[in-house]
Amino acid sequence: METFYEQMPKLSNALAKTIGHRNFDPEKYVKSVSTQSDGDKDLEEEKLRVQSLGEDTAQILKKQVYKYYQQFIDTAKEISYVEGEMFQLQHILTEQKNLMKVMTDIYSVKDDEKKEDNGSKRSESTSREDRKRVMSSLRDRVEGFPDSPNSSRFLVYDNDVKELELENFSEIRKVHLFLFNDSLMITTWAGMRRGQLVPGKYKFQQILDLKDLAVINVRDLGPVKKSFKVMSFLLSDTVMFQCETTKEKRQWLEILDETKNKFLADQEAGLDNDVPLSPVSPTLSALNPFETEFSTSPKHESAATSVNEIWLADMPEDLDVYIAQRYFEDAVDLIKKAEEYFATNPSAKDMENDLKVRKAQLVAVLVKELGTAPDRSHRGGPTAARRPVALLTKLGESTKACQLFLSNRSNAVSYALRQIRAEGYLGLYITKLCNVFFTGLKDTMVEFELAFSNYHGCYSKLVVWSNMEIKGFVDLVAQQVFTRRADIAEIADCTSTILSQCKATNIAGMDFEYTVSSLLLPDIETSMKDHRCKVIDAVKLRSSEELWRPTNCGTPQMLLKLQEEMEGYGIANIYQYSYNECFCHLTNSTLSFTRALVVHVDSVVKMYLPELKVPMLDGIEAIAKCYTEFIAGCLVSEKERPDKAKLIKRNAMFVAESLLPLIETKIQRCILQLPKQLADLRIEFIKRTSD
Structure with a gap:
């Protein structure tokens, strides 16, 4: 403190x-x-x-x-790294625990083998009858009990638990779990007495196959205590359960783990599940790594010879570990190795279903990696999606990888655009939008070429995606730029920025200039027509108030400022129209017309597209003709007043010899040819004013 x-x-x-x-x-x-x-x-x-x-x-x-922001980030990374190491350590300890139990059971079974040999047949027949009796009782107690094609199914363990909501960990309902030697059945209480649930009667809800099941221990944090998760790879579903005591939770985790290991081992070895597991004395002979050394039964010998590759027998569990620990590259390599082995060894295709399940699970995880969650950061750019895209293409899911990659980039670009605030000058805001959008588009294309260069069918998706993104971007820009209140100069600057940025984004032979131009064309043409109408109305208003008096700037400094302004527009001979240090022969209406016409021409030249040539020339001609007709009319009406007529002729000479040639030069640079209709207008105007 x-x-x-x-x-x-x-x-x-x-x-x-x-x-x-x-x-x-x-x-x-x-x-x-x-x-x-x-x-x-x-x-x-x-x-x-x-x-x-x-x-x-x-x-x-x-x-x-x-x-301390960077320290927070580093600490979070360290915590995530330590959490991953703890998960690996937990997995190693579990394997060691199972191995120790197996070795203990091997020697204990060997010692008691002779004693139990005499009564083995009688106990086996008795246990089978007991299991059948229990299963028959369950069919009566569970409403909608599913029929199983596996006649050797038997009950291992059952108990009451609470089902929790995954998001807020609130209690959903009370359920009763039945663990069989090959599956886990979820039921709810069905009996009611005086409005209270009565144990003993249950209603079937769901049954999960043990081979597609993963049990996850949930740490005790906050309201979540004495809980564990059950994840089904086949159904892509996860359920969380809460036990009454910690001992009960530990018992469930041990029994589920042992039962699943026994079931998978029996499936791989081709054995029947004849011996039930119990929480007190589990028999894990199928997991015995020394079974080929100590066991001489024909059944065990046939099981050992059926699995002629050790790595193939461990393949399902190895894939589960790789996926859980996010070693996706190792999982893909193992899948490719197994697929090559199955292609050359048809006799081992009985394990191909397990491979398909794990492959589908891995694809689902990689798809989630490419997905866009609200809490996921988009700052990694397109390179962040490189790993899952490459792995999906290796797994033969190039179409799905392409679609998800482009969807991921759409959300990333959209998120980046939303972060830009519309503040201050409109042109600066549009420049930022263009930089973000076209840079994102360019990066996406570069990354797309690296990831899908050998998949030519995916390029059609890239073209469609690019056109959709550009259309959305142009719609966003049009809402900000092409409004009735926007100035024509701002609109021209924004349009020029968009077109120039678009020209610099021609990657992989894709030219987006035509698409952007066609989308902007209607708005640009509308803006040109609107501004033309505004300029004509302003010229008419100024003309109606014209008194034909020289402009008095008041001070030499203001006259100098006016001259610099006209020089900025491109009129170099403005000095010959000045006199007496602060007077100008040009009237206010002529100066206003000059400003409006030059701004209009400069703006439409910046926004020029080949399709706009005719409307651009027609608009400029209409503006120029409006004022030239006014001057010609005034010259006729003021003939009786020599001083007025002389001033009008000076203004007409300025328009004909300085302003209109400047406009023609600007347009000629743009369209690369002489604007004939403007030249004809200028020649006709000179004839009318020189008479």
Whole structure:
């Protein structure tokens, strides 16, 4: 706390120590302040000091967060790394535990083998009758009990648990689990007496195959205690259960693990599940790694010879471990190796179903990696999707990988665009949007070529995706740029930025300039027509108020500013129209017309597209013709007033010799040919004003 107080201002330091004390009582503090104050003014001052302290504290906390932000990130990474190591350690300990149990059972069975040999046949027949009797009783107690094609199914363990919601860990219902030697059955209580659930009668809900089952131990954190998860790879479903006691949870985990291992081992060895597992004395002879050395029965010998590859026998469990520990590359290599082995050894295809299940599970995990969750960061860029895309293509899922990759990039680009705030000058905002969008588009194409260069059928999806993304981007830009209130110069700058950025994004032989131009064409044409109408209306309004007087700038500095402005528009001979240090022969209407026409021409030239040549020339001709007709008419009406006529001719000469040639030059640079209709208009105007 000393560091915190040192950062506080001197006036707030004492107050901070008082309020930050461990035994601080707000009520006593308020009473002491009210008794010591002389009136409302003291209370207001104390209130302001407390508010100032709160603001200072917030600023200090914010600085501390920024200061230690990188440490938070590093700590989170370390925690994630340690969690992965703990998971691996737990798996190793579980394997060691199973191995020790197997070795213990081997020698205990050897010692008691002679004693139990005489009564083995009688106990075997008795146990089978007991199992049949239990299964028959279950059919009566469980409503909708499923019929099993496996006649050797028997009950291993059952108990009551609570089913929890995965999101908020609230209790959904109370269920009863029945663990068989080959499956796990989930039932609910069906009996009711006086509105209360009565044990003994159950209703079937779901049955899960043990070979497609994974049991996950859930750590005790917060409200989640004494719980475990059951995940079905085949159904892509996860259920969480909560036990009454920790001992009961540990018992469930041990029995589920042992039963699944026994079931998988019997399936691989081709054995029948004749001996039930119990939580007290599990028999794991199928997991015995020394069975070929100690066992001489014909059944065991045939099982050993049927699995002629050790790695193939361990393949399902190895794939489960690789997927759980996120060693996806090792899982893909093992799958490819198994597929090659099955292709050359048809006799081993009985394990091909297990391979298909694990392959589907791995594909589902990789698909989730490429998916877009709300809480997932998009800062990794397209390279973050390189690993799952490469693995999916190796597994023969190139079409799915292409679709998910493009969907991932769509969400990433959309997220990046949403982070840009529309603040200040519109052109700057559009420039940021273009940089983000076209850079994302370019990166996506580069990464796409690296990932799918050998899959030519995927390029059609890239073309369709690119067109859809560009259409969405143009719609977003059009909503911001092409509005009735937008200035034509801003619209021109934004359009020019979009087109120039688009030209720089021609990757992999794909040219998006035509697509962008065709999408922008209607809005650009509408903006040109709207601005043309506004300029014509403004020219008519100025013309109606024209008194044909020279412009008085007031001071030489203002005249110099006017000359610099006209030079900026491209009119170099503006100085010959100035006189008496602050006067200009050009009238206000002529100057306003010059500004409006030059701005309009510069804007439409920036937005020029080949399809807009005719409407662009027609619009410029209409604006120029509006003012030239006005000057010609005024020249006729003011013939009787020589001074007025002389001033009108000076303005007409400026329009004909300086302004219109400048406009023709600008347009000629744009369309690479002389605008004949503007040249004809200028020649006709010169003839009419020179008479």
